[in-house]
Structures are given as C-alpha cells and as structure tokens.
Amino acid sequence: MVDEHYVLRIPIELDPAKAGPLLCAGITLYSPLRHWQAGPGKTVGIVGLGGLGHMGVKLAHAMGARVVLFTTSPDKVEDGKKLGADDVIISKNAEEMSRYAGKLDLIVNTVSVSHNLDPFINLLKRDGTMVLVGAPATPHPSPQVFPLLMQRRSLAGSGIGGIKETQEMLDFCAKNNVLPEVEMTSIQDINKAWDRVLKSDVKYRFVIDMATLKAEKPAA
Amino acid sequence: MIDAHSCAAYDPKSPLKPWDFRRRDVGDEDVQIDILYCGVCHSDLHFARSEWMPVTYPQVVGHEIIGKVVAAGKNVSKHKVGDLVGVGCIVDSCRHCDNCKEDLENYCEEGMQGTYWGSKNQPASGRRAVTRRSSWWTNIMSCAFP
Numbered sequence: 257m258v259d260e261h262y263v264l265r266i267p268i269e270l271d272p273a274k275a276g277p278l279l280c281a282g283i284t285l286y287s288p289l290r291h292w293q294a295g296p297g298k299t300v301g302i303v304g305l306g307g308l309g310h311m312g313v314k315l316a317h318a319m320g321a322r323v324v325l326f327t328t329s330p331d332k333v334e335d336g337k338k339l340g341a342d343d344v345i346i347s348k349n350a351e352e353m354s355r356y357a358g359k360l361d362l363i364v365n366t367v368s369v370s371h372n373l374d375p376f377i378n379l380l381k382r383d384g385t386m387v388l389v390g391a392p393a394t395p396h397p398s399p400q401v402f403p404l405l406m407q408r409r410s411l412a413g414s415g416i417g418g419i420k421e422t423q424e425m426l427d428f429c430a431k432n433n434v435l436p437e438v439e440m441t442s443i444q445d446i447n448k449a450w451d452r453v454l455k456s457d458v459k460y461r462f463v464i465d466m467a468t469l470k471a472e473k474p475a476a
Numbered sequence: 477m478i479d480a481h482s483c484a485a486y487d488p489k490s491p492l493k494p495w496d497f498r499r500r501d502v503g504d505e506d507v508q509i510d511i512l513y514c515g516v517c518h519s520d521l522h523f524a525r526s527e528w529m530p531v532t533y534p535q536v537v538g539h540e541i542i543g544k545v546v547a548a549g550k551n552v553s554k555h556k557v558g559d560l561v562g563v564g565c566i567v568d569s570c571r572h573c574d575n576c577k578e579d580l581e582n583y584c585e586e587g588m589q590g591t592y593w594g595s596k597n598q599p600a601s602g603r604r605a606v607t608r609r610s611s612w613w614t615n616i617m618s619c620a621f622p
Contacts, residue, residue: 257478257499257502257503257507257508257509258506258509258563258567259503259505259506259567259568260505260552260553260554261571262563262566262567263507263555263561263562264561264563265554265555265559265560265561265562266542266560266561266562268560272512272513272542272560275542275562276513276514276515276540276541276542276562277515277517278540278562279515279539279540279541279542279562279564279565280515280564281515281517281540283564307517307518368518391519391522393522393527415582415583416564416565416566416582417582418578418579418580418581418582419566419581420579421579422564426562436515438515441516443483446516447491447492449516450492450516450520453516453518453521454521461516461540462515462516463513463514463515464513464514465512465513466511466512466514469482469483470481
C-alpha cells in the first residue's frame with residue numbers, strides 16, 4: 257500500500273523478475289552519474305564490483321562514458337569487461353593504479369567498508385569529483401588535503417535519487433536495455449541468501465520470487 | 477484492513493520467519509500492490525539486525541519491489557489496476573520543502589519516509605502526526621518480502 261506519488265511505472269521492455277534492483281542499486285548509481293554528467297568524452301571510474309558497482313559499470317557504459325572499473329579481486333576482471341568496463345584495474349596494484357593518475361573526470365565509489373580514499377583521489381583530473389555511495393559502518397580515514405586542493409578536486413556523497421529521476425532511470429534502462437545481473441531465490445532460502453550477501457557471494461543481486469511466499473504458513 | 481503475509485525478522489539475530497499482519501484499507505491516494513519480486517539489498521540486513529539503529533520487531537524489510545496494482549484509490553491517476561509498478565526506498569516525504577519541490581524527495585529537509593522504517597525508528601517521524609499522510613507511520617509499507 258503506497259501513495260501513488262511514490263509508485264514507479266515499470267516499462268514493458270524491462271523483465272519484471274530483474275527490474276527490482278534498479279529501484280535502489282540502479283538509482284543510487286544513476287543519480288550521481290547524471291548529476292556529475294557522465295557521458296561521451298568523459299572517463300568514469302567505478303570502485304567496487306558488487307550490487308551497486310555492477311550497475312555503475314552498466315549505466316556509465318550505456319551513457320557513453322569510458323568506464324574504468326577498480327576492484328581488489330583479480331577474478332572479477334573478466335566479468336567487469338563483460339558488463340561494460342573498458343578497462344579493469346586491480347586497485348591494490350600501485351603500478352596499475354598509476355596508469356590513471358590525473359585521468360578520471362568522475363569516480364563513483366561503491367565500497368561499503370572503510371578504506372583509504374587517497375589512491376583514488378589521485379586519479380582525478382583537475383576539478384574531478386569522487387562521489388561516495390557506499391555506506392561503511394565505520395568511517396573512511398580522512399583523506400589528505402593537498403591532493404584535493406592542488407587540483408581543485410572534490411569529494412562528495414550521493415544517496416539514491418528522487419521519484420522523478422527514478423522514473424527517468426527506469427525509462428533510460430528500458431531504452432538502453434540495462435538490467436541488473438540477478439540470481440533468483442525463494443523466500444524459503446532467504447536466510448541462506450543473506451549469509452551469501454555477507455560473503456559477497458552473489459553475482460550481483462538476489463531477487464526473491466514472491467510467489468514462493470504464498471506457500472508459507474505463519475509461525476505459531 | 478487488509479491481510480498481509482510476510483517473512484519478518486523477530487530479533488537482530490534469528491533467521492527470518494513467516495509473519496502475518498494487517499494493513500490499512502486502500503486510501504484515496506493509495507495504490508495496493510501484489511508484490512511479485514523483491515531484490516535483496518545489504519541495507520535490508522543492516523536494518524533487520526539493528527546495525528544502523530535499534531528497530532522494532534517483527535521487522536519486515538525489502539525495498540526493491542516489483543508488483544502488480546490490484547487496487548487504486550479514487551484520487552489515483554498515475555496507475556491503474558493491472559499495471560506493473562515498482563516501489564524503491566522512498567514512500568513519503570514532506571512535499572513542501574525546497575528539495576521536495578525540486579523532485580529531490582531523497583533529500584527531504586524533514587527526512588524522507590523510507591520504505592520500512594516506521595515512526596518509532598525515525599527521529600523525524602513525529603511531524604507526520606500532523607501531516608495529511610499520518611497514516612503512513614502506522615503502516616510498514618511492504619506487504620511481502622521479508
């Protein structure tokens with residue numbers, strides 16, 4: 257039961273079984289990519305390849321930007337490229353990182369654990385921005401100030417998006433055939449799915465088929 | 477009242493279990509949705525386990541909702557019965573602050589109403605007692621996924 261203002265229209269082109277994660281993971285990436293004008297001629301970094309990051313790669317690619325994925329997992333390199341990344345960098349490898357020093361217009365950082373932001377800030381061009389969309393339980397260490405002020409770089413945050421923009425995102429995804437990678441699960445397996453989410457063991461989002469709920473009986 | 481069926485967290489640690497509860501009747505501006513699919517976001521876990529703030533139990537989470545409209549109130553104009561629709565993280569906001577007027581309900585100055593945190597868990601929610609949508613905060617939105 258929801259007030260109609262907050263209810264989104266799902267375009268017919270979108271597979272309803274896959275569209276759900278657009279409503280949180282999708283808009284969380286779409287909104288900063290639009291606000292900071294990702295598009296042709298721009299190089300956009302996406303940090304982290306999980307539920308949020310994989311949508312960032314797909315959306316930035318669909319917007320026409322050159323996309324560089326940063327991940328700590330060598331086994332995600334191939335996946336990143338398949339999802340639309342033009343290049344994939346192992347962020348623990350300083351030499352690989354140095355190839356993009358001062359080259360990125362925008363970075364969207366989806367990582368939800370506390371980490372050192374400086375290696376990424378150093379990849380921004382003058383006036384470039386890194387946007388934090390991951391929500392770590394403990395704060396990131398404060399970044400160094402000089403890399404920010406010497407190149408007029410910005411560190412920003414962004415949280416989901418408004419209803420109008422969410423509808424725009426859904427229409428964009430329908431037009432450009434952008435959908436999350438999902439693994440279907442049942443309500444009976446939800447606790448197992450949660451355990452796997454904690455281990456980052458899902459490519460890249462679970463969706464529950466709610467038809468499976470109808471078979472459940474309430475607890476006494 | 478409408479019977480709703482869910483899987484809910486009963487405390488911060490136990491596995492989710494089925495829970496039946498009741499929702500308000502369809503209001504003039506309400507859309508009633510039969511939920512077909514719901515994505516699983518890490519925020520659901522944080523929330524159900526009281527990792528961000530203490531929440532009330534049973535707690536029903538899920539905010540990547542896709543479903544079909546099964547009923548619509550008399551003032552509803554955007555959606556009709558049978559439409560495929562979605563509900564994300566936001567189910568209400570003040571609608572009169574500068575941010576809401578600019579379609580940025582996610583940055584509502586009075587605090588947006590998230591899809592599954594009810595009045596007792598959200599410091600700003602007291603103000604909803606005086607808005608025309610006061611019914612919201614007695615109704616956890618999601619009528620299905622956990």
